[in-house]
Amino acid sequence: MIEVAPASTRIAWIGTGVMGASMCGHLLRAGYQITVYSRTRSKAAALERDGATWAATPAAAAAAADVVFSIVGYPDDVHQVHLGAEGTLTAARGGLILVDMTTSSPNLAQQLAAAAAAKGATFLDAPVSGGDVGARNATLSIMVGGERRAFEALLPIWSVLGKTVVHQGPPGAGQHTKMTNQILIATNMIGVCESLLYAHRAGLDLNSVLQSVASGAAGSWSLSNLAPRIINNQFDPGFFVDHFVKDMGIALEEAQRMRIALPGLATARQLYIALQAQGGGQLGTHALQVALARLSGIDWVRERST
Amino acid sequence: MIEVAPASTRIAWIGTGVMGASMCGHLLRAGYQITVYSRTRSKAAALERDGATWAATPAAAAAAADVVFSIVGYPDDVHQVHLGAEGTLTAARGGLILVDMTTSSPNLAQQLAAAAAAKGATFLDAPVSGGDVGARNATLSIMVGGERRAFEALLPIWSVLGKTVVHQGPPGAGQHTKMTNQILIATNMIGVCESLLYAHRAGLDLNSVLQSVASGAAGSWSLSNLAPRIINNQFDPGFFVDHFVKDMGIALEEAQRMRIALPGLATARQLYIALQAQGGGQLGTHALQVALARLSGIDWVRERST
Numbered sequence: 001m002i003e004v005a006p007a008s009t010r011i012a013w014i015g016t017g018v019m020g021a022s023m024c025g026h027l028l029r030a031g032y033q034i035t036v037y038s039r040t041r042s043k044a045a046a047l048e049r050d051g052a053t054w055a056a057t058p059a060a061a062a063a064a065a066d067v068v069f070s071i072v073g074y075p076d077d078v079h080q081v082h083l084g085a086e087g088t089l090t091a092a093r094g095g096l097i098l099v100d101m102t103t104s105s106p107n108l109a110q111q112l113a114a115a116a117a118a119k120g121a122t123f124l125d126a127p128v129s130g131g132d133v134g135a136r137n138a139t140l141s142i143m144v145g146g147e148r149r150a151f152e153a154l155l156p157i158w159s160v161l162g163k164t165v166v167h168q169g170p171p172g173a174g175q176h177t178k179m180t181n182q183i184l185i186a187t188n189m190i191g192v193c194e195s196l197l198y199a200h201r202a203g204l205d206l207n208s209v210l211q212s213v214a215s216g217a218a219g220s221w222s223l224s225n226l227a228p229r230i231i232n233n234q235f236d237p238g239f240f241v242d243h244f245v246k247d248m249g250i251a252l253e254e255a256q257r258m259r260i261a262l263p264g265l266a267t268a269r270q271l272y273i274a275l276q277a278q279g280g281g282q283l284g285t286h287a288l289q290v291a292l293a294r295l296s297g298i299d300w301v302r303e304r305s306t
Numbered sequence: 307m308i309e310v311a312p313a314s315t316r317i318a319w320i321g322t323g324v325m326g327a328s329m330c331g332h333l334l335r336a337g338y339q340i341t342v343y344s345r346t347r348s349k350a351a352a353l354e355r356d357g358a359t360w361a362a363t364p365a366a367a368a369a370a371a372d373v374v375f376s377i378v379g380y381p382d383d384v385h386q387v388h389l390g391a392e393g394t395l396t397a398a399r400g401g402l403i404l405v406d407m408t409t410s411s412p413n414l415a416q417q418l419a420a421a422a423a424a425k426g427a428t429f430l431d432a433p434v435s436g437g438d439v440g441a442r443n444a445t446l447s448i449m450v451g452g453e454r455r456a457f458e459a460l461l462p463i464w465s466v467l468g469k470t471v472v473h474q475g476p477p478g479a480g481q482h483t484k485m486t487n488q489i490l491i492a493t494n495m496i497g498v499c500e501s502l503l504y505a506h507r508a509g510l511d512l513n514s515v516l517q518s519v520a521s522g523a524a525g526s527w528s529l530s531n532l533a534p535r536i537i538n539n540q541f542d543p544g545f546f547v548d549h550f551v552k553d554m555g556i557a558l559e560e561a562q563r564m565r566i567a568l569p570g571l572a573t574a575r576q577l578y579i580a581l582q583a584q585g586g587g588q589l590g591t592h593a594l595q596v597a598l599a600r601l602s603g604i605d606w607v608r609e610r611s612t
Contacts (some may be wrong), residue, residue: 009362011374011463012487019376039605042467051317072377087547092542106508127517128355128494129519129522129523129524130522131523132525136524138439141519141521141522143518164429164517164521166514166516166517166518167514168510168514168515168518169509169510169511169514170333171307172508173508173510176504176505176508176509176510177505177510177514177515177518177603179508179524180501180502180504180505180508180510180519180524181518181519181522181524183497183500183501183504184497184498184501184519184524184526184529185497185523185524185541185568186497187493187494187497187501188483188493188494188497188524188526188555190493190569191489191490191491191492191493191497191568192490193492194489194493194569194570195486195489195490195493197485197487197566197568198482198485198486198489198557198560198561198564198566198568199482199483201561201564201565201566202412202478202479202482202485202560202564203475203479203482204474204479204482204483204486205474205475208472208473208474208475209471209474209483209565212435212449212472212474212487212527213435213447213486213487213490215434215447215470216436216440216447216470216487216527217433217435217437217487217491217528218435218486218488218491218494218527219526219527220486220494220525220526220527220529221522221523221524221525221526222492222523222526223412223490223526224525235398251504253505254506254508255507257508258502258504258508259507259602259603260499260507260600261505261602262495262503263494263496263500263577263601264369264496264570264573264574265497265500265569266499267569267573268570271569273376277564283581287490290572293531295567295569296565296566296567297565298527298566
């Protein structure tokens with residue numbers, strides 16, 4: 001197993017969206033040598049200026065690295081980056097550690113772990129929660145599945161990227177934990193939106209209501225952090241509806257595979273699909289309020305702005 | 307308007323269940339003269355020993371008081387206590403303040419306010435959240451609807467009973483706020499239970515999962531306080547399933563009256579009715595886990611104890 005330290009460890013970083021760019025930047029500043037690949041090179045320009053080396057393909061990035069990180073959009077992108085014709089696994093060899101931090105399918109994570117093992121490499125699934133703010137401030141929760149030895153070897157890197165880092169079990173366990181996180185958020189968001197719709201229709205002052213309910217048994221992160229934005233018609237993301245619908249789809253597929261019914265999550269996903277149908281895919285997840293209100297013929301944004 | 311102080315204010319207290327007994331005890335210790343009525347006299351015995359005077363009917367209790375509090379089980383009980391043949395309103399007169407702290411129907415609260423006003427008295431709806439622990443420690447959140455002047459006159463009393471006390475608006479606004487609270491709890495509980503079922507089926511260590519998800523965007527009071535009990539098969543109440551089904555029924559009725567659809571709450575109530583059907587009415591609300599698991603043919607208690 002490699003010894004991971006900035007002086008001796010070469011990192012490949014694949015995916016430089018809002019999350020990836022922040023995280024890769026932390027590793028650069030910590031002194032790691034980084035090769036970067038991104039579907040759109042312009043998104044890596046700032047990292048290149050800060051010292052990262054561009055690679056033309058995921059395979060080329062992996063060939064130049066001891067540890068490869070990816071954080072891209074959808075499971076199909078993860079598949080392409082690692083299993084595609086120019087994917088990292090074409091450059092895999094003994095000792096290489098591959099880490100996917102995309103929120104993706106547990107099943108795919110298990111496939112990737114097997115494919116990596118066949119080449120003597122190790123694959124870890126390590127999705128995160130905490131959003132763009134968590135990535136920027138390195139306060140992410142990182143949920144890791146795969147070989148414990150590789151997880152432990154990367155402890156110096158995890159500590160640069162996040163705050164709560166837990167090894168959750170074998171390949172796929174990181175993704176399963178992230179799905180657990182998303183199920184909680186999805187279903188609670190219905191509660192937040194339904195309760196605000198009820199309170200609005202009942203003619204209550206919504207800020208006064210929050211004062212009564214937010215710090216007790218009804219309290220949640222979403223209520224404290226997103227309800228005030230819902231009340232004030234601020235629906236910019238945060239976390240995109242389109243990505244959330246993807247996550248809930250993965251969770252429902254895995255649940256079906258495991259033969260468990262999740263009626264709350266299924267309802268949440270349907271409401272979010274309605275929100276997409278209404279043009280809200282690029283809004284924040286708390287814009288569910290708009291779709292829920294419209295279900296009852298209520299124009300939330302208009303009623304709240306008068 | 308009366309001047310409310312222990313030396314000069316006579317209180318009637320109706321309902322000495324787990325909540326009421328604690329709350330009435332605080333007022334006794336604060337020095338108020340109290341007349342107590344309860345359907346089952348034995349439940350008032352400790353309060354009588356501590357100095358409360360027994361009344362044979364709600365009317366008799368009200369006749370001897372400046373302020374009447376009730377906290378009973380169901381809206382039918384509230385109706386009986388205040389509007390029944392021996393109800394408090396038969397003894398109502400100018401200046402009397404009636405306060406119902408039961409979680410009950412907003413619509414009934416409005417009826418009671420009108421009936422009280424017709425006799426020159428004032429009615430406040432003032433349901434609470436915080437449970438038996440909040441009642442015992444006087445940390446309740448009290449949500450008040452009705453005349454602001456009466457609410458303000460009672461400030462010395464509220465401060466003995468609770469910590470967060472907010473005037474929410476006209477008659478019914480206290481109950482509407484409590485319904486908002488219950489909608490949040492109900493729907494979030496589906497999320498807590500579905501996420502734990504998913505994590506359990508995925509073979510994860512549930513305590514490790516909580517470590518990853520409880521302090522971020524998926525976090526909630528229920529997750530932090532009830533998930534550990536669910537994991538350890540501790541389903542004693544807390545808050546009874548039977549009472550929660552009542553509360554959700556009231557919220558759904560009021561929502562229908564206001565012409566809003568609440569699909570998450572409706573799903574939650576159906577799952578709780580299933581739990582009642584399985585014999586769980588006297589368990590705590592987090593026993594929803596058992597009914598949700600059984601929906602997928604899983605015996606949660608057995609699987610978690612092996």
